[in-house]
Amino acid sequence: MKKVEPRILSGFMELLPPDQIQFNWMVDTIRRVYEEYGFLPLDTPTIELSEVLLAKAGGETEKQIYRFFKGDTDLSLRFDLTVPLARYVSSHYNDLIFPFKRYQISKVFRGERPQKGRFREFYQCDIDIIGNESLDLVYDAEIPTVIYHVFEELQLGKFTIRINNRKVLSGFFESLGLEHEITDILRIIDKMDKMGEEVVKRELLEQGIVEKNIDAIFTFLHTSGTVEEKLASLKKLSNHPLYQEGLEELEIVFSALKEFQVKEEYYTLDLTIARGLDYYTGTVYETILDDYPSLGSICSGGRYENLTEYYTDQHLPGIGISIGLSRLYSQLKEAGILKENHESISSILLVPMDKEVRGYTLDIANYLRENGIKTDVYYQEKGMKQKIKYADRLGIPYVGVIGEEEVAEKKVAFKNLETGTQELITKEELLKRLTK
Amino acid sequence: MKKVEPRILSGFMELLPPDQIQFNWMVDTIRRVYEEYGFLPLDTPTIELSEVLLAKAGGETEKQIYRFFKGDTDLSLRFDLTVPLARYVSSHYNDLIFPFKRYQISKVFRGERPQKGRFREFYQCDIDIIGNESLDLVYDAEIPTVIYHVFEELQLGKFTIRINNRKVLSGFFESLGLEHEITDILRIIDKMDKMGEEVVKRELLEQGIVEKNIDAIFTFLHTSGTVEEKLASLKKLSNHPLYQEGLEELEIVFSALKEFQVKEEYYTLDLTIARGLDYYTGTVYETILDDYPSLGSICSGGRYENLTEYYTDQHLPGIGISIGLSRLYSQLKEAGILKENHESISSILLVPMDKEVRGYTLDIANYLRENGIKTDVYYQEKGMKQKIKYADRLGIPYVGVIGEEEVAEKKVAFKNLETGTQELITKEELLKRLTK
Numbered sequence: 001m002k003k004v005e006p007r008i009l010s011g012f013m014e015l016l017p018p019d020q021i022q023f024n025w026m027v028d029t030i031r032r033v034y035e036e037y038g039f040l041p042l043d044t045p046t047i048e049l050s051e052v053l054l055a056k057a058g059g060e061t062e063k064q065i066y067r068f069f070k071g072d073t074d075l076s077l078r079f080d081l082t083v084p085l086a087r088y089v090s091s092h093y094n095d096l097i098f099p100f101k102r103y104q105i106s107k108v109f110r111g112e113r114p115q116k117g118r119f120r121e122f123y124q125c126d127i128d129i130i131g132n133e134s135l136d137l138v139y140d141a142e143i144p145t146v147i148y149h150v151f152e153e154l155q156l157g158k159f160t161i162r163i164n165n166r167k168v169l170s171g172f173f174e175s176l177g178l179e180h181e182i183t184d185i186l187r188i189i190d191k192m193d194k195m196g197e198e199v200v201k202r203e204l205l206e207q208g209i210v211e212k213n214i215d216a217i218f219t220f221l222h223t224s225g226t227v228e229e230k231l232a233s234l235k236k237l238s239n240h241p242l243y244q245e246g247l248e249e250l251e252i253v254f255s256a257l258k259e260f261q262v263k264e265e266y267y268t269l270d271l272t273i274a275r276g277l278d279y280y281t282g283t284v285y286e287t288i289l290d291d292y293p294s295l296g297s298i299c300s301g302g303r304y305e306n307l308t309e310y311y312t313d314q315h316l317p318g319i320g321i322s323i324g325l326s327r328l329y330s331q332l333k334e335a336g337i338l339k340e341n342h343e344s345i346s347s348i349l350l351v352p353m354d355k356e357v358r359g360y361t362l363d364i365a366n367y368l369r370e371n372g373i374k375t376d377v378y379y380q381e382k383g384m385k386q387k388i389k390y391a392d393r394l395g396i397p398y399v400g401v402i403g404e405e406e407v408a409e410k411k412v413a414f415k416n417l418e419t420g421t422q423e424l425i426t427k428e429e430l431l432k433r434l435t436k
Numbered sequence: 437m438k439k440v441e442p443r444i445l446s447g448f449m450e451l452l453p454p455d456q457i458q459f460n461w462m463v464d465t466i467r468r469v470y471e472e473y474g475f476l477p478l479d480t481p482t483i484e485l486s487e488v489l490l491a492k493a494g495g496e497t498e499k500q501i502y503r504f505f506k507g508d509t510d511l512s513l514r515f516d517l518t519v520p521l522a523r524y525v526s527s528h529y530n531d532l533i534f535p536f537k538r539y540q541i542s543k544v545f546r547g548e549r550p551q552k553g554r555f556r557e558f559y560q561c562d563i564d565i566i567g568n569e570s571l572d573l574v575y576d577a578e579i580p581t582v583i584y585h586v587f588e589e590l591q592l593g594k595f596t597i598r599i600n601n602r603k604v605l606s607g608f609f610e611s612l613g614l615e616h617e618i619t620d621i622l623r624i625i626d627k628m629d630k631m632g633e634e635v636v637k638r639e640l641l642e643q644g645i646v647e648k649n650i651d652a653i654f655t656f657l658h659t660s661g662t663v664e665e666k667l668a669s670l671k672k673l674s675n676h677p678l679y680q681e682g683l684e685e686l687e688i689v690f691s692a693l694k695e696f697q698v699k700e701e702y703y704t705l706d707l708t709i710a711r712g713l714d715y716y717t718g719t720v721y722e723t724i725l726d727d728y729p730s731l732g733s734i735c736s737g738g739r740y741e742n743l744t745e746y747y748t749d750q751h752l753p754g755i756g757i758s759i760g761l762s763r764l765y766s767q768l769k770e771a772g773i774l775k776e777n778h779e780s781i782s783s784i785l786l787v788p789m790d791k792e793v794r795g796y797t798l799d800i801a802n803y804l805r806e807n808g809i810k811t812d813v814y815y816q817e818k819g820m821k822q823k824i825k826y827a828d829r830l831g832i833p834y835v836g837v838i839g840e841e842e843v844a845e846k847k848v849a850f851k852n853l854e855t856g857t858q859e860l861i862t863k864e865e866l867l868k869r870l871t872k
Binding site for chain 2: 008009012037038040046048051070090108120121142261
């Protein structure tokens with residue numbers, strides 16, 4: 001028979017079991033923390049009507065969409081979880097309880113040119129809080145608090161959540177008479193981290209921004225000190241109402257973050273954070289790993305006032321943040337930061353020596369499983385060496401060998417694969433060893 | 437602004453949070469049992485190359501595929517998890533440890549005409565065990581054992597796992613000289629449950645099967661008694677080698693099922709089970725809920741010898757089974773069988789009376805979360821009635837109200853929404869109430 005090469009598409013992730021277990025542990029951890037903060041699970045369809053999903057989209061986003069016809073229907077695969085959320089909230093408005101706190105951990109699809117660490121199909125882990133008419137600014141502090149606990153639990157070392165406010169940026173640039181250049185300026189400022197101040201300055205000049213305004217922009221960006229000191233200095237720079245409103249919002253958010261007991265060294269006010277997406281209207285976030293700044297932002301988001309305006313007349317402001325998990329995972333894996341994880345691996349492999357002792361072996365297996373111990377049993381007729389190798393290669397730490405002698409004594413030969421030791425113990429003792 | 441109606445496609449499932457929580461509980465339960473038996477997680481891409489995914493497909497299957505081009509690439513969404521598994525095992529052969537036991541719980545896509553209880557995008561929860569060259573028949577008993585424990589944990593009432601063997605069917609019909617009609621006969625016999633014996637007989641006659649052979653077929657199908665008695669009677673019906681081989685396999689599987697301590701009333705030998713899919717070569721399974729036979733088989737599978745033959749020369753026999761969870765969920769939901777579930781709902785809502793007590797409230801919230809209690813906090817400035825309503829409508833059973841008095845006494849006003857009682861208790865007492 002002619003064979004087809006069993007390959008997958010480039011830009012798609014597929015893991016071997018030990019890596020998949022590590023990945024799932026990250027998903028489980030994120031989900032657990034999200035639920036600890038009262039976020040409810042959601043699972044929207046992968047395929048949506050193009051008309052609905054792309055109501056707002058355009059430009060780069062639209063080019064990346066997996067869009068196709070099935071019969072006469074124009075379909076698209078979701079490219080993020082935010083637009084489906086806007087659609088969901090608009091559609092189920094009457095059945096939801098506000099503020100609506102939801103999380104969704106799902107794959108999204110973007111047909112961009114595959115690059116190192118970029119995927120065409122990848123997991124996003126999103127939380128959002130949607131208010132009905134209004135949403136208290138305290139939620140703008142709750143979002144980074146959740147993220148703080150997520151990254152703490154993921155044990156990725158020191159990280160910094162960078163916080164800014166779009167109103168501060170917009171107001172400041174309007175005060176310079178640069179309201180029409182805001183988008184371009186923000187795009188250039190966004191490169192500050194990667195390209196440095198010189199490049200940014202040159203690009204701003206090329207953009208037609210006069211020296212005086214560039215100086216003002218840099219004074220603004222170079223505001224230093226603690227968060228409180230920065231806010232105090234910034235207040236003096238301009239009286240523009242939107243600018244002052246943004247600063248007041250930041251004050252509330254940072255003061256709430258203290259109450260939320262997020263350690264101060266884990267967040268900062270960073271005026272260079274603008275976020276490319278045009279739907280953010282207030283607080284914006286990015287998160288970097290201090291030891292791996294080159295990974296860029298591993299978790300970003302912000303507040304949006306008008307996300308549902310394409311679907312409903314209701315005013316439903318929201319705030320949310322997203323972890324791009326597939327990319328984060330592959331980068332952490334490559335950097336060697338991730339610890340091995342055994343959550344989904346059996347705690348023990350039971351090995352019946354022959355068919356006659358299988359019944360007894362299964363007694364033990366049932367007893368362990370009833371007590372929550374993941375237990376694999378090896379049934380192939382192979383030599384003992386191969387059976388042990390099966391456990392060893394899978395990363396199962398213990399083997400319980402059962403032969404006639406063990407059955408007669410109602411015991412199990414308990415083998416520690418790491419130390420090589422072996423002892424004859426009862427099933428109760430076995431459970432105790434595996435539980436601690 | 438012109439609004440787009442925020443609708444989803446017909447045949448796609450989208451749940452409100454309380455239903456999503458129930459659904460996720462089912463997924464979590466299935467996953468937990470799968471892992472207890474040593475199955476490893478897998479997550480293959482949603483989109484595959486059509487050439488690879490459809491190496492074997494054809495006919496009805498191919499028509500249902502979501503297939504499209506992105507640039508020059510011919511892509512398809514997966515329509516099951518079995519073909520991706522065959523591709524995966526062939527591709528990663530050198531990195532896998534055999535027997536390879538994997539589970540995958542993922543969405544699959546079939547563009548069939550939407551019918552009641554049928555979805556175009558739905559979850560399958562699969563387990564499979566793949567052997568290298570050979571796979572012991574004991575694994576054919578382990579698969580229904582896992583399923584037995586899954587359905588026991590899902591608390592769906594009495595169910596029956598119906599077991600048969602394709603060799604028995606094929607061998608028996610060959611012995612009647614009906615080897616070329618096997619596919620047609622199996623298809624007609626498959627209707628026995630739904631249509632009854634008369635219809636099956638008429639269709640067989642129409643198919644050109646002579647009366648004598650129909651009698652023999654019915655004698656075969658009507659074999660009665662316990663599993664052991666059935667097997668003993670069947671052995672006498674024909675000496676056909678394949679038929680006898682199939683019976684011997686069934687004997688081994690049923691004898692192992694006893695050792696696996698699956699209660700005998702939960703499984704049966706059912707000679708009418710054929711399974712439509714042509715890749716099964718030995719043991720086959722279906723599962724029905726005894727009180728809801730009209731739901732049809734809620735969990736089906738079997739043994740396949742040649743699934744990877746399109747991709748590799750390696751001989752990799754396997755056995756597997758699949759729960760079509762979206763369909764099962766929606767049917768159970770409609771039948772009112774599913775119990776309410778609160779696993780992912782916060783255990784308590786904390787309500788700070790004003791901003792001044794927020795810090796103290798967050799102390800309590802952190803304390804509870806550190807101890808694994810899902811805790812939501814309400815920050816909107818609303819009346820107490822609305823805050824309580826938020827908890828009540830979400831199904832959060834307790835509210836902890838905190839005002840100046842509570843802060844002064846270092847306590848929480850603990851309100852039970854069901855009974856309406858309220859008491860002033862410390863955070864340690866609070867934790868105790870929420871833990872038990």
